[in-house]
Amino acid sequence: MFDGVPASESVETAAPRITLRNAFAHPFDSAIAAARTCYSSRLITPEEITDKQRLNIGAATFYSGHHTVYQHAHFEFGLENVSRQFVWSFLHAHPFYNSEQQSQRYVRLDRAQAYIPPVSLFFDEGSRRIYEDAITCLGLLSQTLRNPCFRCALHLE
Amino acid sequence: MSHPKRLQKIERSAEKRAIEIARYVLPVAAFTTMVHTLSGIVLHRLWRMCSACDTPSEARAVIGEMVAQVRQLDPQFFDRFGTTPLEELPEWKDVTPTKSQGDDFAREFDARLSGKTSRLLDYSQNAPRVMAEAYRAVVGLTEAACPDAEAIDRLLNPARNLYRLETINIGVHAPMMRALQHANYTFAKKISHTADSQDQRHRMVPGSRPLLTLADTRDPDYITPKLLADNPRARALYDRAMHDAWSAKNQLLDRGVPPEIALYLLPNAKSIRLVETGSLLHLLHKWTMRTCFNAQEEIYNASMDEIAELRAVQPELSRYIGPPCHLRAGITTPICTEGSHFCGIKVWLDFPNTPRRI
Numbered sequence: 001m002f003d004g005v006p007a008s009e010s011v012e013t014a015a016p017r018i019t020l021r022n023a024f025a026h027p028f029d030s031a032i033a034a035a036r037t038c039y040s041s042r043l044i045t046p047e048e049i050t051d052k053q054r055l056n057i058g059a060a061t062f063y064s065g066h067h068t069v070y071q072h073a074h075f076e077f078g079l080e081n082v083s084r085q086f087v088w089s090f091l092h093a094h095p096f097y098n099s100e101q102q103s104q105r106y107v108r109l110d111r112a113q114a115y116i117p118p119v120s121l122f123f124d125e126g127s128r129r130i131y132e133d134a135i136t137c138l139g140l141l142s143q144t145l146r147n148p149c150f151r152c153a154l155h156l157e
Numbered sequence: 158m159s160h161p162k163r164l165q166k167i168e169r170s171a172e173k174r175a176i177e178i179a180r181y182v183l184p185v186a187a188f189t190t191m192v193h194t195l196s197g198i199v200l201h202r203l204w205r206m207c208s209a210c211d212t213p214s215e216a217r218a219v220i221g222e223m224v225a226q227v228r229q230l231d232p233q234f235f236d237r238f239g240t241t242p243l244e245e246l247p248e249w250k251d252v253t254p255t256k257s258q259g260d261d262f263a264r265e266f267d268a269r270l271s272g273k274t275s276r277l278l279d280y281s282q283n284a285p286r287v288m289a290e291a292y293r294a295v296v297g298l299t300e301a302a303c304p305d306a307e308a309i310d311r312l313l314n315p316a317r318n319l320y321r322l323e324t325i326n327i328g329v330h331a332p333m334m335r336a337l338q339h340a341n342y343t344f345a346k347k348i349s350h351t352a353d354s355q356d357q358r359h360r361m362v363p364g365s366r367p368l369l370t371l372a373d374t375r376d377p378d379y380i381t382p383k384l385l386a387d388n389p390r391a392r393a394l395y396d397r398a399m400h401d402a403w404s405a406k407n408q409l410l411d412r413g414v415p416p417e418i419a420l421y422l423l424p425n426a427k428s429i430r431l432v433e434t435g436s437l438l439h440l441l442h443k444w445t446m447r448t449c450f451n452a453q454e455e456i457y458n459a460s461m462d463e464i465a466e467l468r469a470v471q472p473e474l475s476r477y478i479g480p481p482c483h484l485r486a487g488i489t490t491p492i493c494t495e496g497s498h499f500c501g502i503k504v505w506l507d508f509p510n511t512p513r514r515i
Contacts, residue, residue: 013188016219020226027197028233058237070198073234075227077193082219083212085185085421088354089369090210095360096199101191104180104351104425105173105453114186115215117418127414134405134422138184141398145179145391146172 011135013116019078027073032057035069083115112139177453178382178391182398185350186421197234200227204235207242211370211420217242252371259374266430267347275346275459277466278432284340285309285473288437291336306473312336313477315484321441321477322489328438337438340474344433344463349380351425352455359443362435369423370416372430377403379426382454399424441478449480450500450513461509483508 024030029046035057036044061069082091092099114135117123123131195203204224207216228235270276281287289308293300303311312333315321320331328334348356357364379399385392402424409419435443440463446452447460468475477484481494486505493499504511 016215016222018219018222018226020223020230021192022194023227023230027227027231028237031197031234054233054237058233062238067198070201070234071196073197074194075197075200075223077195077223077226079191079193079219081188082191083186083215083421084189084350084354084425085423086210086212086215086219087189087191088185088350088357089212090203090207090216091193092354092357093210093366094199095363096195098194099191099358102189104183104187104189105177113188114184115188115421116186117214117421122413122415123418127409127412127418130405130408130412131418131422134402135184135186138182138398138402138422138424141394142179142182144394145182146175 010112011116011132011139012111012113014081016082017078017080019080020075021078022074022076024073024075027070027075028054028058030072031061031069034072035061035066081113081115086115112136174384178384178395180351181349181380181382181424181426182395183425184402184421185423185425185427187425197227200224201235201238201240204240205243208244209246209248211368211417213417248368248371259372260376260378262372263374263378263428263430266345269345270347273462274348274455275344275462275466277342277463277470278345279343280467280470281340281342284437284471287339288312288336291339292333295333295336309473313474315477316488321484324481324494326442328442334438337441338436340437341434342437342440342463342467344459344466345430346433346459346462347380347428347430348455348459349425350423350427350429352380352453352459353429353431355453356433356456356459359435359439361439362433362443364431364433366429366431369420369427373410373416373420375403375407378428379424380428380455381426384454399426437474444478445481445484448478448509449482449495450502450504451495451498457513464509479508480504 026046029049032049032053033044033046036049036053061067087101091097112135116128116132116135119125119128200220200223203216203220207213207220210216224235286305289300289303289305292298292308292312293303296303311317313321318333320327320334328337353366357366377399381392381395385395402422406419406422409422410416444460444464447456448464450457452460464475464478467478482492482503482505485494486492492505502511
């Protein structure tokens with residue numbers, strides 16, 4: 001197991017940072033206007049939507065499964081400090097998204113930056129120490145593998 | 158190229174390969190940064206399903222914040238409906254994992270792979286005939302006017318079908334190419350977490366991927382890049398990292414730490430076993446991209462296995478499958494679409510037999 005973690009080494013962690021970078025100005029009214037257009041002889045604009053229509057058409061479309069009206073509005077987020085496990089297991093586990101993600105193939109990571117769960121009843125200080133030490137050591141071993149003394153034997157031609 | 162420039166190029170290439178290998182050791186807890194865009198209804202669905210993954214706490218925090226920011230912009234988009242996360246999910250209700258099941262499952266799955274990275278599980282047995290029928294339906298031809306072999310050649314031969322030379326993926330927009338949607342192929346494959354992070358982005362070839370918290374293995378279970386095979390010192394360091402990662406993960410589990418937390422210590426090298434299905438239309442795109450020598454090693458190997466499997470059962474479909482240079486040579490220029498990243502090897506002269514060195 002991991003031992004001898006240098007005292008100077010530690011894992012950098014932070015809360016996830018989510019930034020809404022771009023969005024529709026009126027996503028809900030746009031959805032209701034789209035729904036009304038299905039039954040209108042002309043194009044309906046979001047500015048025309050009334051409170052009654054919000055109430056009635058909103059419920060009628062959402063609860064009966066007419067969900068394409070809520071697919072017009074798109075939201076572009078910036079995500080920082082999220083784990084690769086989360087991205088793999090959840091964000092990219094379905095087809096309906098667009099994503100550009102920092103690559104570990106092209107971006108050198110010289111400091112261990114990783115998700116660390118909050119201490120809890122099932123994740124005490126001792127467990128957290130084991131967790132952090134493991135991440136620190138994996139980061140150091142990864143750095144060592146990038147070292148030129150290992151590179152020379154990679155049989156590049 | 159002058160000697161110093163050539164050395165510089167080799168050094169840059171070596172560094173790139175070293176970074177590629179080194180990333181296998183990093184834990185899946187490692188942070189990433191991204192731009193992520195989705196529609197309103199998908200955000201509703203993600204919020205509802207945020208427990209349906211290996212990272213429910215992190216998912217709830219991240220998706221919750223995304224919902225909060227949209228709510229701030231337009232409260233009605235969420236407040237009108239009261240979407241809340243599902244709490245009890247059937248994947249966990251009907252499965253009682255024991256520590257031996259993940260290891261046994263891995264052994265069983267690997268035995269079926271027989272040493273391959275990817276193996277054909279099932280396929281549309283009448284694919285050539287059905288695709289030919291579909292082609293004739295698009296262009297309004299009788300079988301006498303366009304027999305099956307002729308239809309398949311018109312669909313797949315890049316000398317006769319200019320869509321196959323396009324570098325933007327226009328397949329679903331080309332009426333005749335939609336005939337390829339009727340042939341489907343299912344593969345069982347094993348690749349690393351880091352390779353699968355790329356493989357899963359081919360979202361038109363969807364896969365059934367493991368919930369690692371249910372399929373966890375007590376024993377180290379990882380992929381070793383081929384570049385390490387001839388480097389005993391690096392290989393020893395790599396193996397040590399893997400064993401240490403599993404020891405730390407197992408130690409946490411033994412202390413009663415939930416798998417959700419302990420499994421963040423798994424390295425990117427962790428083996429992912431999945432079953433994947435795609436139509437020939439979308440597989441063609443994937444295979445064209447990933448049989449190029451510039452593709453990552455694992456996804457290249459998986460793709461080469463897949464087209465070899467296809468060749469074994471439907472050789473008439475496999476002649477025009479391969480990297481862009483294989484499709485373009487003798488028909489158009491440039492032969493290689495990689496520009497300055499050209500691998501330097503004339504793969505098109507003897508594909509699929511040209512050996513990939515790294």
